Amino acid sequence: MSAKRQSPFFLWRHLNKLRWLTLTTVFVMLVALPFVHLYQTYVAAHAYDLLSPSEVQIYDAVEALTAPFTNDPAEDLDAIKGNTWSGTFWGVKLSDPLAALGQMAAGRTLYWPFLLTALIPIGLSVVFGRFFCGWICPATLIYELNSNFAAWLHWAGFNPGNRHFDKRIKYGVLALGVIGSAATGSVLVAAVYPPAIVGREIYYAVALGGFGTGAVFFLGTLLFDLLVARRGFCRVLCPGGALYSLLGRYRLVRIRRIVEDCNDCAKCNAVCEFDLDPLRDNFGQECNNCTACIAICPTDAMTFTLRLTDIEPQGSGHLGRQYIREQDKQGNGT
Amino acid sequence: MERRSALQKLTTAAALLAVGVAPYGISTLLSSEQSVSRRRSLEKAKRRNYLRPPGALKDDAAFVAACIGCGLCGEVCPPRCILFHGQGGGAKVNTPYIKPEEKGCILCNKCMEVCPTEALVETAREKIDMGLAQIDRTACYPWVDRGICGACVSICPLGDRAITFKLFNQYRPVIEKGCVGCGLCVEVCPHPSVPIWVIDRPSAKRNTQKA
Numbered sequence: 001m002s003a004k005r006q007s008p009f010f011l012w013r014h015l016n017k018l019r020w021l022t023l024t025t026v027f028v029m030l031v032a033l034p035f036v037h038l039y040q041t042y043v044a045a046h047a048y049d050l051l052s053p054s055e056v057q058i059y060d061a062v063e064a065l066t067a068p069f070t071n072d073p074a075e076d077l078d079a080i081k082g083n084t085w086s087g088t089f090w091g092v093k094l095s096d097p098l099a100a101l102g103q104m105a106a107g108r109t110l111y112w113p114f115l116l117t118a119l120i121p122i123g124l125s126v127v128f129g130r131f132f133c134g135w136i137c138p139a140t141l142i143y144e145l146n147s148n149f150a151a152w153l154h155w156a157g158f159n160p161g162n163r164h165f166d167k168r169i170k171y172g173v174l175a176l177g178v179i180g181s182a183a184t185g186s187v188l189v190a191a192v193y194p195p196a197i198v199g200r201e202i203y204y205a206v207a208l209g210g211f212g213t214g215a216v217f218f219l220g221t222l223l224f225d226l227l228v229a230r231r232g233f234c235r236v237l238c239p240g241g242a243l244y245s246l247l248g249r250y251r252l253v254r255i256r257r258i259v260e261d262c263n264d265c266a267k268c269n270a271v272c273e274f275d276l277d278p279l280r281d282n283f284g285q286e287c288n289n290c291t292a293c294i295a296i297c298p299t300d301a302m303t304f305t306l307r308l309t310d311i312e313p314q315g316s317g318h319l320g321r322q323y324i325r326e327q328d329k330q331g332n333g334t
Numbered sequence: 335m336e337r338r339s340a341l342q343k344l345t346t347a348a349a350l351l352a353v354g355v356a357p358y359g360i361s362t363l364l365s366s367e368q369s370v371s372r373r374r375s376l377e378k379a380k381r382r383n384y385l386r387p388p389g390a391l392k393d394d395a396a397f398v399a400a401c402i403g404c405g406l407c408g409e410v411c412p413p414r415c416i417l418f419h420g421q422g423g424g425a426k427v428n429t430p431y432i433k434p435e436e437k438g439c440i441l442c443n444k445c446m447e448v449c450p451t452e453a454l455v456e457t458a459r460e461k462i463d464m465g466l467a468q469i470d471r472t473a474c475y476p477w478v479d480r481g482i483c484g485a486c487v488s489i490c491p492l493g494d495r496a497i498t499f500k501l502f503n504q505y506r507p508v509i510e511k512g513c514v515g516c517g518l519c520v521e522v523c524p525h526p527s528v529p530i531w532v533i534d535r536p537s538a539k540r541n542t543q544k545a
Contacts, residue, residue, distance in 0.1 A: 040412065041411075041412055041414045044413070045412075045413065078448075086406060086450045087406070088450075095450050099404070099450075103399075103402050106398075106400075111452045113452070114451045184425055185395055186398045186399060186401075186426070186429075187399075187403060190403045190428060196403070199404075200405050200428060203405050203409060208414075208418065212420045212427075212428070213427065
């Protein structure tokens with residue numbers, strides 16, 4: 001039996017670490033870019049002698065970090081600007097598909113140059129599903145830390161609630177947001193979409209001297225996740241998550257359970273941030289390929305596969321007690 | 335008697351003439367004069383409390399619809415003059431604006447280049463229309479003979495197309511038609527009450543209708 005075991009590529013179970021790394025990198029970039037911008041404004045103004053002591057610290061720190069890579073800070077550091085809602089990378093503009101959808105609804109126009117900036121994210125979502133939610137979204141980092149905090153509270157004896165809501169509510173939020181944007185003529189979805197809020201509010205806080213209203217909303221979602229439903233906002237309410245789920249419905253890259261290796265321990269279900277059912281091969285359109293279930297699986301029974309749909313439910317794992325019992329029964333019967 | 339009746343006739347004629355002319359006088363007093371003054375005051379009083387960044391769509395509703403609130407324009411702005419509407423902005427929340435009293439626009443074009451949507455359209459420097467500066471001649475130092483200044487004239491990035499000294503009356507600044515409303519003169523004005531501000535360009539509506 002052990003000879004038949006097909007083990008997944010050994011790197012797959014380390015992808016979760018890589019994911020934490022990319023999430024952290026995106027977040028650090030979002031914090032760093034406003035400081036880089038401050039430095040650029042000081043350089044452009046030739047104002048080093050007029051800076052206050054704290055500004056001098058920013059100037060010196062950013063200069064030390066960027067001087068090896070730039071000749072002209074005022075121009076060269078413009079290479080990477082913006083946030084995950086919309087940004088430029090060496091002249092390539094990338095935008096969130098939700099931004100394109102919301103702007104299309106608000107203006108009731110098709111502005112191709114802008115819609116094309118969402119093409120690469122859309123293409124990647126069609127192949128990798130909701131990968132943005134798990135791998136890039138700056139709010140995910142905070143939300144996952146928040147759910148770790150909730151788990152710690154649970155361990156410490158406090159029991160924050162974990163209600164379950166219908167996950168389809170978020171498609172309603174998406175529809176409502178798009179209709180509302182069209183009705184009011186302003187991009188309303190941007191006000192309730194955490195990655196847009198986080199990117200923007202960090203910039204406001206660093207460069208413009210204070211958080212805006214979005215920070216209050218984001219804090220509310222954190223409390224909702226902590227006290228009402230674990231990862232409730234992403235699972236149930238996020239309009240962007242709804243759009244990415246729809247785009248990734250027939251994603252090519254999926255996680256699959258190797259039923260021969262599974263022992264039904266259900267750790268994958270416990271660790272799944274999106275409350276999916278990897279144990280019974282039920283990923284659906286909402287899996288964000290975060291690979292947490294691959295990383296935690298004690299028997300290496302989770303792997304990637306290239307399919308447009310989930311495989312049929314395979315029943316209980318062959319290393320599990322229930323499967324062995326069923327086999328015994330069949331053996332006794334015949 | 336003769337003279338008296340002649341006088342009487344004269345006064346009656348004058349009274350009749352006055353009554354006959356009265357409607358015209360009253361009508362000019364009431365309607366046309368008032369409407370003229372109203373139009374003038376509208377043109378004069380459209381002082382802008384905030385400016386949109388350069389190249390912004392002229393129709394503010396269209397601008398709000400096109401803007402996704404990504405903040406890129408602010409993030410590339412070298413003088414950091416682009417601010418964002420906060421809580422009080424209503425539907426305009428997270429859309430960019432410039433407050434010239436704090437910091438004017440240097441017309442560097444970076445925000446127009448980086449804007450992913452059509453909210454900020456790349457526009458030639460002279461074609462930018464953020465408004466038109468207006469000087470309060472009852473407060474500006476040179477205009478009330480309280481000294482010489484010229485700060486607004488020397489800061490202007492567009493030179494004498496936009497603001498010049500008054501001919502034969504040096505040091506008194508005069509706004510020209512080439513002004514694009516960047517607001518640098520407002521930022522630099524040393525007068526405590528800042529007797530220079532940016533108004534809507536009076537012919538803006540007619541221009542947009544043609545275009």
